[in-house]
Amino acid sequence: MQKPAWRRLLIALLILIAVLSFGFVAGYVILPRLQAPEDFDGQKAYQDVAYQVGLGPRVPGSDAHQKFIDWLKIELTQYHWQVEIQEGSLMGHPIQNVIARKGSGAPWIILGAHYDSRLWADKDLDPARRKDPVPGADDGASGVAVLLGLARSIPDNSAKQIWLVFFDAEDNGDIPGWDWLLGSRYFVSKLTCCPSAVVVVDMVGDKNQTIYEERNSNPEIVRQIWAQAAHLGYTDKIIPQLKYSMEDDHTPFLEAGIPAIDMIDFDYPYWHTTQDTADKVSPESLYVIGRTLLSWLKKFPF
Numbered sequence: 001m002q003k004p005a006w007r008r009l010l011i012a013l014l015i016l017i018a019v020l021s022f023g024f025v026a027g028y029v030i031l032p033r034l035q036a037p038e039d040f041d042g043q044k045a046y047q048d049v050a051y052q053v054g055l056g057p058r059v060p061g062s063d064a065h066q067k068f069i070d071w072l073k074i075e076l077t078q079y080h081w082q083v084e085i086q087e088g089s090l091m092g093h094p095i096q097n098v099i100a101r102k103g104s105g106a107p108w109i110i111l112g113a114h115y116d117s118r119l120w121a122d123k124d125l126d127p128a129r130r131k132d133p134v135p136g137a138d139d140g141a142s143g144v145a146v147l148l149g150l151a152r153s154i155p156d157n158s159a160k161q162i163w164l165v166f167f168d169a170e171d172n173g174d175i176p177g178w179d180w181l182l183g184s185r186y187f188v189s190k191l192t193c194c195p196s197a198v199v200v201v202d203m204v205g206d207k208n209q210t211i212y213e214e215r216n217s218n219p220e221i222v223r224q225i226w227a228q229a230a231h232l233g234y235t236d237k238i239i240p241q242l243k244y245s246m247e248d249d250h251t252p253f254l255e256a257g258i259p260a261i262d263m264i265d266f267d268y269p270y271w272h273t274t275q276d277t278a279d280k281v282s283p284e285s286l287y288v289i290g291r292t293l294l295s296w297l298k299k300f301p302f
Contacts, residue, residue, distance in 0.1 A: 039153065039291065039294070040149050040153050040287055040290030040291045040294055041149060041152065041287075041290075042149075042283040042284060042285075042286045042287025042288075042290065043283045044149065044152070045145040045146060045148065045149040045283065045286040045287070045290060046145070046205075046278075046281060046282070046283035046286060048144065048145040048148050048149070049141040049142055049205060049278050049281050049286070050278045051071070052068060052115075052136070052137075052140070052141040052144060052145075053135050053141055053277060053278045055067050055068055055071075057117045057118075057133035057134060057135060058115060058116050058117045058140065059117055059118070059119050059172075060093060060094070060116055060168065060169050060172070061094070068115060069085065069096060069098060072115070072144075072148075073085075075148055075151070076098075076100045076148075076151055076164070079151050079152050080102070080156050081100035081101065081151055082100065082101045082102070083099070083100050083101075084098075084099045084100075084101075085097070085098055085099075086098075086186075086187065086190070088186045089186075090169070090179075090182045090185060090186055091179060091182065092177070093169055093178070093182060095168045095169050095182055095183050095186050096168045097165060097167055097168050097183050097186065097187050098115070098165070098168075099163060099164075099166075099187075100151060100163065100164040100165075100166075101161075101162070101163050102154060102156070102158055102162050103158045103159070103160050103161040103162050104161050105160075105161055106160075106161065106196060107160050107161070107196035107300060107301050108160070108162075108163070108195040108196050109160055109161070109162050109163070109195065109196060109197050109198075109199070109297065109300065110162075110163045110164075110165055110195045110198045110199070110253075111147055111150060111162070111163070111164050111165070111198075111199050111201070111293070112147075112165040112166070112167055112184065112198065112201075112250075113143025113146065113147050113165075113167065113200065113201050113202060113249075114140060114143065114166070114167040114168070114171060114183065114184075114202065114249055115140055115143075115144050115166045115167070115168065116136075116140060116167075116169055116171055116172075116183070117133060117134050117135065117136025117139070117141075117171060118133065118134040118136065118139070118171040118172060118272055119133055119134075119172050119175055119178075120132070120133070120134075120175055121133065121134045121272055121273050121274045121276075122174070122272055123271060123273050124272075124273040124274050124275075125273070126274075129273075129274050132274050134171075134273065134274065134276050135274065135276050135277050135278075136276060137205070137277050137278045137279075137280055137281050138203050138205045138206055138265075138268055138270065138271075138276055138280055138281055139203050139268070139271060139272070139276055140171065141205075141278075141281075142201075142203060142204050142205030142281055142285075143200075143202050143203070143204060144166060145205070145286055146201050146204060146205075146286055146289050146290050146293070147164045147166065147201070149286065149290045150164065150290060150293060150294065150297075153290070153294055154294075154297070160297070160300070162297070163195070165187060167181075167183035167184045167187065167249050168182070168183035169182035169183045170183055170184065170248075170249055180247060181247070181248070181251060181252060183249070184200075184249035184250075184251075184252045184253075185252045188252040188253055188255075188256050188258075191256070191258075194257070194258050195253075195258060196259070196300075196301070197221050197259050197260070197300065198250060198253045198259065198261070199221065199225070199260070199261055199263065199293065200248055200249045200250040200260065200261070200262045200263065201264075201293075202248055202249065202262065202264045203265050203266065203268050203271070204263060204264070204265055204286070204289045205280075205281035205282060205285050205286050206267075206268045206280065206281070206282070206285060207280060207281065207282040207285060208267075209265055209282070209285040209288065210237065210239060210265055210267050211237060211238045211239065211264065211265050211289075212239050212242065212243035212244065213226065213239075213240065213241060213242045213243070214242075214243075214245070214246050214248075214250075214261065214262045214263075214264060215242055215243075215244065215245040215246075216245055216246065216250070216251070216254060216262070217250065217260065217261035217262055218254075218259040218260055218261050220259070221259055221260075221261045222261050224296060224299075224302050225238075225261070225263070225292060225293070225296050226238060226240050228292050228295040228296045228299070229292045231295070232288075232291060232292060232295060234288050234292060237285070237288050238263075238288065238289075238292060243266075244264070244266050246262050246266065248262045250262040263289065268280075
């Protein structure tokens with residue numbers, strides 16, 4: 001028996017509603033506008049580490065170095081960051097800092113990491129490999145991956161001005177013709193006003209993560225971030241105890257009177273060796289740092 005016309009119409013409408021709820025119309029997928037997620041994706045951050053290492057050592061002037069920059073620009077612009085390549089030179093070496101901006105006004109927060117990897121693995125246990133380049137999984141790629149994860153998580157309508165700065169030429173000190181921190185020194189030399197806070201992340205992906213308070217860092221920013229880590233239950237990884245005094249990309253900011261801190265796991269056994277590879281990095285460790293910094297960003301200024 002044929003169903004009445006009104007019942008056929010009702011069934012057709014119900015089918016159409018069901019199809020639309022799955023996002024398909026006439027064979028096309030309805031894609032939502034790309035939006036920042038609520039939380040930090042540690043697995044995606046680890047994939048970013050693996051990708052960078054897969055390019056090869058990102059030593060200044062190499063093909064891998066340029067491929068990294070091209071890839072980073074694409075990743076950042078997908079999430080509506082304004083991207084600039086800051087070009088200059090120090091000690092005769094070209095510098096390409098990558099700056100991503102979102103928001104305006106105050107407070108103004110800079111989150112930074114170096115992306116280059118070291119020319120020589122001079123701490124390698126094998127003397128024959130000490131002039132080989134460092135793969136830079138933890139020392140380089142992990143900090144970049146955390147910043148990229150934050151880039152995906154920070155919404156477009158952030159009430160703060162946030163810059164993500166990827167520093168070039170950080171890691172070749174104690175090599176003839178080079179020095180440490182060339183990219184961050186150049187960046188700070190070109191600042192015309194002062195950010196409210198600077199946080200540098202470096203070597204933060206170690207599976208056995210232990211990040212102590214760094215002695216040269218701004219005490220108030222350290223207190224705030226370590227308090228967020230404790231609130232999230234990470235005191236076994238982001239440890240409220242002073243340990244190392246570091247010269248890192250936060251140093252030029254401190255020298256300029258800008259409040260800055262360094263989050264670094266300097267108990268990493270593969271530092272400046274050919275064994276600094278992606279298998280030494282943990283998605284969970286990247287997640288701990290990313291989630292802690294997201295929590296801090298939401299509350300700053302305290």
